[in-house]
Amino acid sequence: MPTYYIKHITKYSYSNPVIDGANLIRLHPIDDTYQKVASHFLSVTNNPFIETYTDFYNNRVGTFLISEPHDELSIISEIEIITHNRIFPDDTNDIKTQWDEIKSKKYDTDIFDFLKYVSFSGSDGVFNLIKEKNLTEKTPFKAALELCEYVYTNFKYIKGITNVNSTLDDVWKLKAGVCQDFTNILMQMIRMCGIPARYVSGYICPTDDISRGEGATHAWVEAYIPFYGWLGLDPTNNAIANENHVRLAVGRNYDDCSPVKGVFKRKVESDLFVKVEVSTSKSKETAAIPPNTFTGSSTNNSYQRNLERIQQQQQQQQQ
Template identity: 30%
Template sequence: MQLLIQHQTTYHYSLPSTYTIQQLRLTPRIEAHQQVIQWEVKTGGHKTPFIDAYGNQSHTLTITGAHETISILAHGIVDIHAPPFGRIVDVEHFSPLVFTVPTRLTEATPAIYAFAQRGLPRDQTATTSELLHLAEQIQTAVAYRSGTTIVTSTADDALSLGLGVCQDHAHLFLACCHVRGIPARYVSGYIDPETSDHADSHAWVDVWAQDHDFHGWVSIDVTHACLMNDAYCRLAVGRDYDSAAPVRGVRRGGGTETLEVSVHVTPR
């Protein structure tokens, strides 16, 4: 499937900002199952491309001089083939154990520890079927409701509240896997809205499955409790939202900030 994607991010400041630096993870990953046909990231300031620690196509954006708005447009066409059984087979140059380390957003509390013990039967190993079952349990425990959490909300916040969005579902899944010593990582990207009742911008997980015929990464959409297919475009992977966020940075001055984000994904 080819997806036509347009992602507009606009910052407005109540006072002039004198300096901004941001990391942009707005370019689809180079992976066996997805090919970028055309892609561009347009913005003011100076962009420097780089590959981050997790192999994500990234840019550092710096803007100097007084500015009251920042406009970032990422758009293009990506050709995607469904990975068989959700399996991500690209060769990587670091151990999956990198993704067993908890973060502030995925730290295990007693409530998460108990949930993980119920959701995953064994330490350090799980089959794809068992991991999909964990996703179903998270669906039941944390109902999808937009506006109930923010980007700094933790996995425990979502579990305690019983409400959240795709980011919260992913963080709770990661936290449960880390309790059991199973590698799992956060994925940011897009989903064709014709296949989902949720937003075009999306978050899900890769988790290290051990099936009888495969040991490796399997990509699971926790919010829908299903395997990733050709309706998903992958932007970045990381330990959590903080390390895979599409836009993240700091500024000097600017007063109060207002953020507008518009994402449109259509099959082509």
Template identity: 40%
Template structure:
């Protein structure tokens, strides 16, 4: 059990004024038995009215609009949360794939989360997955082996991927960051019909030296019969315990993006994310990252009689 105070600030800046910014945020702690929200305060530019709801995946989300011209948008969350999981999780290593298939067939959600994404290098993923499966003695063992494979064969390198990098590109790079490792893990598990989901949140270990420490983080939850959803972090090759704070779940990153939206304007935008985590002993960790995009001018459908056009923003 641990208490963390987390500040998460997302800052968009625009070369020229933009208008009609419409945004969606998923920066609320996920409601589950593994964590408890103690306090949260949101500060957003222009103090817009928030319309909150729960999405398909039971993530708490909110939408807001900023209509006047502006050259900056800041979304800031101040969060205090208590994680309630033990430091060691007793995973069920006895459930086999026959039990998994039986439960999956009876549950539409599990069926949905076991379908693979269409990628060009599926043959390579299948070869890796089948080799790992031959050595596995249970569902949980296969999950653990997939995590270990990614940890050993993919380098943790910042800056070579972005939020739109595909699994095919990650396989070419043989490296990336937590989001990339999570997407490869999902593809491997779904190839052998293990239901799994993407998780966004924070990793908060104190002096542990884990990769991604003190920043926004991503990992995977796999479904294990007679146990349920078990979180595993391929970036650090560990089962998820009380060091991880969960924000959102979904099929992939697109379902869990902390901030995304559109605006009217024909200009380049830049995005930076600052995360500060303070521990119970008073020590803190801070990190600021400039988020890369392949195309900063991603234009959507043009707006009639509006020369500015529509563009998209996402973290």
């Protein structure tokens, strides 16, 4: 039962003060059988009241408003979390029985959204792969594992080759990307095989065997395995998500799981700084936040998706 201490710093710097910043955060870790939140502290610029609610996918979501003028917004999330080793599916049930169990649940509200796949230029190739490997004649567990291994083997982990505007077509053609790209491709492939799959946002706590994706938020897939439940598959590391994967949110795609979203008034230029630190010991040091050193990287009157900038931060930290 390892204990991890995770510090996630998000800071927006603006060229001029903004007002009425309405924000939504998914920075509260999931608290369940496999991960127990021992403590969680959020520190936000101007100390606004953070109201929380549970969304449709059972994620805890926080919202807050900063109405007064501010030229920066810092959000610091500090987590102490205890994770537990998972017992993996025994996979002894009859193959047909398992596929029938999935079919019987396809209209369930907690399954329906995770069966819809998106057609893209590689769709025919994926269907051919499923047929060639006879995946529908294997158990859903084995089929999902084979698809995870396929993505890991056939896609190269290359930082900076994709961005927030990269499509499934782009990633399929490049056969390369980072954790979000691997996750998006694998999620579609698993769904095309007839197995429910959902997007997971969180953190990875590196080990000797698993290291890709550290230094920023991580992403992986959860596949629905009959008579077991949701099983995490990390195509970036070709691993079953276990005690070293800490989950923040789940959903149909990245938009359902993005750590920070928001809008504000006034047209300004903005920069974003993101840093994630993971440790097995508690640090007594105060989280280090850089000063407002605006460099003029973008112009927008609302926050961009975190995905592109998180990828950029990840690239800088891993170079």
